[in-house]
Amino acid sequence: MELHKKFIDLAAPDSLILEIVDKVIACKDSLHSVLQKSIKDQFSNLREYHANKKKLKATRLLLCQLYELNFKTAFESKTIAYFSENHVIDLLECSKLCTLKECQTVMNDILVLQLVLFEDRLNLIQLFEDFRSHYIPDKLQGTSETCPIGWYLNILRCFLQAWKIMNFLNDQKESGASNKTHLEACKKVLLSSVMYDLQSWIQCKENNEWHALYSILLEVINIAKSTRILSPYIHEIMDKDFDLKIICIIGEFVFPLNSSNAEIDYSLIHHENLWTTIQNRMISDDSSSRKEALYLFKRLIEFIDLHEEGIKRVVSLNLIPNKINPFICNKSASCHNDIKQIRTNFILLMEALEEKQKHLVTPCLSLLDSLIEGCVEHKSCGDCFNFSWVYCVFARILNHDNHSIVKYGLLKSLQLNAEAYGYDAFIILIINTLNHTFLYEKHCEECEPEIVTTLTQWFNMFQSEELHLIEKVAYLLHTISWGPVPIFYTLHAMLSTSEHLNTIVGLQDDHLEVIRLLIETNIKHHPPMLRLMSQVALIKIVSRFSEITNLTVFCNLLNSFCEKNNLEPSCWEALRSWLSQMPYEIVLNYVSHTVENLTVDERTVRISMSIFSLMIQLLYEGGVVFQTEQCLVKQEIANLFLFLDKVDVRPYVNIPLTVKIIEFLCKWFDWDHEPPHF
DSSP: OHHHHHHHHHTOOOHHHHHHHHHHHHHTOOHHHHHHHHHHHHHHHHHHHOOOHHHHHHHHHHHHHHHHHHHTTTTTOSOOOOBSSOOHHHHHHHHHHOOOHHHHHHHHHHHHHHHHHBSOGGGHHHHHHHHHHHHOOGGGOSOOSSSOHHHHHHHHHHHHHHHHHHHHHHHHHTOOHHHHHHHHHHHHHHHHHHHHHHHHHHHHOOOOOHHHHHHHHHHHHHHHTSGGGGHHHHHHHHTSOOOHHHHHHHHHHHSOSSSOOOOOOGGGGGOHHHHHHHHHHHTOSOHHHHHHHHHHHHHHHHHHHHHHHHHHHHHHTTOSTTOOOTTOOSSGGGSSSOHHHHHHHHHHHHHHTTOOSHHHHHHHHTHHHHHHHHHHHTTTSSSSSOHHHHHHHHHHHHTOSOHHHHHHHHHHHTTSOGGGGGOHHHHHHHHHHHOOGGGGOOOTTOSSOHHHHHHHHHHHHHOOTTTOHHHHHHHHGGGSOOOHHHHHHHHHHHHTSOGGGGGTOOBOHHHHHHHHHHHHHTGGGSOHHHHHHHHHHHHHHHHHHBOOSOHHHHHHHHHHHOBTTBOOHHHHHHHHHHHTTSOHHHHHHHHHHHHHHHHHOSOGGGSOHHHHHHHHHHHHHTTSSSSSTTOHHHHHHHHHHGGGTTTTTOSSOOHHHHHHHHHHHHHHHHTOSOOOOO
């Protein structure tokens, strides 16, 4: 055992030991007695004058001498000279004050030696529990003024090392069965307490003592002689939101890269939250998070490569409920794109995308086609390579620092099969990427940017009653802070689609509301020319694709467009043509509702007279209203005008309503279109 050998080697004689031998000869006392007295004096000095490197090394040397006397030939020995005094508490207090790394290492050795040499080894557990109850940090969060978490974890490791040495010495002496049973029970208490503290610390998410975690887990597994002791704790950690660093560390133990370990818990590789977290971190904006995810992913793939048969055997027995099996395929032999090749290509491409320079990334982009084909080919293999992994690749491509790579990725993302666009996160990714001005640079010979042409083809090809592509895009537009050029070209591409889409695209009332938000939060703040062009495109899109049943919602949207009572002639014609197809019942409901609100609700300021007059004029020119004397809309408007009758002589006048009606008349005549006759 390494630690046992270290303590024996450190017991080599030097000048201090020669002084002790002289005392033994002079006092005619035993070497054990003189050593213990010298050690006691050293601890007194540490307590009174604080520790320094020289004093600590002297104390360790004396303890190693006593350790050698007791345990160098422990399997032959019958009597062991234990301490009569407990210096552990003194050591703990001294250890807290010791901040130098080199001194702390010596202090750790002293603490382990003290624990091993103090009285009966079976009392270690009681001492350990006393330590936990007295020193445990509050909620094991971050650091405590009285007990730093790093120091606490370090002491836990010392207790584990002491136990490991005790167990080693116990095996050397071939203790009786009853003693071994008692030691086994004590071991369970020790390990369960340590794992409980580690789990509490991990879940507090305020830590940076990762090296301490690895060291403690290494000791725990060495004592337990199995990695399965970690399984229940890891499952509980994975069931919650966890730091990927933790699984990277624990993965060293539970995902071994050797074939000799028979104690492997294969259920961990099927944990959905594990793979989901890796995917999320792979596309993170933080470079270190991506590197952690890629490191863990590569380890999992190596683990799968080594233990694939064992994993498949467990899967075939249905021993794991609700399992997922990424990169584990039972049909790979019959597929053109073998799952092992897919694993390799995926790693190569993700690693290449971490590079910032184009020439380092471009050679690996050719692997993207094989991953896309593999995703389609392995669709029926039980999530062995689903689209979420292809999404990770596209997310990295479309967020790359190099503009050429982003443009390549966007063009590629618009040329996949229809099933890819049922993945809502992918649609969001595409829309976010469209908001880059550099994508819309065009060559002299191009009528429009290549991206716009491809985007129009994308809408034409994949819009369907099942996919609702244009509806999805329209609904998501308001979630982005658009630049003036990208939003115009995106709307232009949507408007340039084929006429056959008119019957299969249906923008509803909720779409109009989010388009209004887009105008209010984005387009209104753009330069005048581009703002006008985007508004014209939106009006034409709405008039072409809307299937609304509530004209009030449309008026709220229209109110965001019109400035200074001007409306582009092309927009006027588009709206007139669209409203001409509006069912009369919907129009009557709109007019009646507006008039009622004006006459009954005192908060009439909410109703725009400019938009109301515009709607009446458009409906009139569209041949929907004012076509007969019996037109109910005409009667509603006429009744509204009656409020102006003798308004100058009536004693009681609704002034806000009167002002609104006069404003309505003025706006109506301002549209420079001939109004209907009453």
